[in-house]
Amino acid sequence: MSTSTTGWLSRGGAPTAAAKGGGAGGFVCENVSLSFPTGTGHTRLVLGPLDLSIAPGQFVSLIGGSGVGKTSLLRVLGGLHRPDPTSHVSYGGQGVSGPPAGVVTVFQDYASSLLPWRTAQQNIELGIEQTCDKKERRERAREALEMIGLTRYASSYPWQLSGGQQQRVQIARAVVTRPTALMMDEPFGALDAMTKASLQDSLLRIHAETRTTVVFVTHDIDEAVYLGDRVIMLAGSPGAVAVDAEITLPRPRHQVTTKEAPEYLRIRHLLYSALRESHENAS
Ligand SMILES: Nc1ncnc2c1ncn2[C@@H]1O[C@H](COP(=O)(O)OP(=O)(O)OP(=O)(O)O)[C@@H](O)[C@H]1O
């Protein structure tokens, strides 16, 4: 099953380099597959082959059942996994053979990603310690703290912060580097509903202000639709693109009114049905 709804993917006319993902901040995957060694001298194909373009500044939500290859695809895009030799991945027009400059990954596990002996501000400065002098570090960290709504907690240590606040620090630490692409693997998966909603809105504000490309893995269909310009669903074994849906909901989005819009409900229904079908096929 492959459902590509109308949008930039299927509009008529030749796509521009940016729309194809070739511009700064854009990804292009051609014939990308990923295999892992099985430990018995063989390999197992877990992903692809797939073709995929992500335009610069686009917010792409990535969903799919457990084990389908979402994290693997994110890591291939971020240069953390080397795909099979016949694959080609590029970022900003350059072939990816390691983490590209400007691409930053944020993981779900905030607790083990922050240094407990450093304050929130010092943790955030960590990302730019090699590249900026002290004065600039302070200024940029303060700016990132403000963006993520944590100014009051600049001097707090991670163990003095709630889970949601710690995750905000991790996001600020990524944002302070002024990334051209943010790769996020279920970053809000462990948070309660209200904290999650608040972080979603902070992320949308950051995306609107910085226009960084975002690839956001989630298990939550509502979160995927609420945040994304586009939702890609992986299904099957090996994992492949089963749904590629453009989200035309206007921005800025609102936790209540956006989720009442007919277009929101239509996409949600489409994705839920596709996810259920892929789950039934897998079991
Ligand atoms: N380092 C590895 N070595 C061998 N197999 C791996 C490795 N990492 C992932 N896999 C396998 O690749 C497949 C895809 O894993 P991946 O972590 O990408 O799934 P996922 O969609 O992110 O799942 P989840 O939603 O549970 O996080 C799985 O079958 C997994 O067992």
Ligand SMILES: [Mg+2]
């Ligand atoms: Mg995963």
